Amino acid sequence: MRYCLTGTLEGSESQLTITVELADTRTRGVVWGEQFAARTGDVPSMRRDIVARIVSALEVQIPFHQAYEAQFQPIAHLDAWSAFHLGLRQMFRFTREGNLESHALFERALQLDPRFSRAHAGLSFAHFQNAFLGFAADPAAEAIAARRFAERAVELDELDPFANFTLGRSLWLSGDVDGSLVWLDRATELSPNYAQAIYSRALAETVSGAGVEGQRDVDTAMVLSPIDPLYYAMLATRGLSHLVRGEDTLAQQWVERAARSPGAHVVIGLIAAACCLLNGNEEHARAWAERVRRRHPTFSRSDFFSILAFPGDRRPPANRASARKARLLT
Secondary structure, eight states, X not given: OOEEEEEEEEEOSSEEEEEEEEEETTTOOEEEEEEEEEEGXXXXXXXXHHHHHHHHHHHHHHHHHHHHHHTTSOGGGOOHHHHHHHHHHHHTTOSHHHHHHHHHHHHHHHHHOTTOHXXXXXXXHHHHHHHHTTOSSOHHHHHHHHHHHHHHHHHHOTTOHHHHHHHHHHHHHTTOHHHHHHHHHHHHHHSTTOHHHHHHXXXXXXXXXXXXXXXXXXXXXXXXXTTOTTHHHHHHHHHHHHHTTTOHHHHHHHHHHHHTXXXXXXXXXXXXXXXXXXXXXXXXXXXXXXXXXXXXXXXXXXXXXXXXXXXXXXXXXXXXXXXXXXXXXX
């Protein structure tokens, strides 16, 4: 057993305090810890909150810890599990260089274990990035590859939430928003507190025009995983949930917060430029547009809607009209 989760309970007549710690059994070091407090009458809701927060934390903390240890080993010495987690760390950099490294590490994992479902899902995510962030010359081919690897991951382990998650994202990438929701829902059925899948559903809902539902789900994801490597994308989705409802000022506030977050990828800046312009703030829009050009010179105003896969028949009327105003990104 590599990890051990323990907890302590302290109580008085009016309050309970629970402290949980995740330890590495090899080093005996504490990987993660958190404290929860509630009134004694709130025990049922406290129990649900603790379970949800622990499950979400483990989805983030264990990969971080595995990657931290793996980074000090030569790639040739990595086992499949370590190579996969180091690949995740590089993947979440959302840079061209990081994505190339993650691709190589996922391939290393598959050389060691060809039936490793999560390594196939990792390759799907790497190809997703190539298409979504414009890292490859042929985005359509990358989208096909993202779907192929995700389908293989689900074939090998249909009960793995990450595999189902990547299949949902690959379908969303090709514009099949309804199809993506099926697999994102499947991921959260398998792991109800899987924050990244909940966030991805929120994004799919939002680009389909369901801003209320998108806001509800992305708020849930942010509560579940406040240190998630995709937290800035969650903030941006919160902004988009306001945009599709015509709440342009709130949209700008949330999306600029996302774009200023450490590690935010270039598409977040693109969204910020568009939201600022739609809110009538041309000064901020120009500044974000210039940042986007410096990072990705080929992005244009048409990329805002093409990258986010807004279905034309579902785009809110206000956004269709506003799209004509997006003239700064030329």
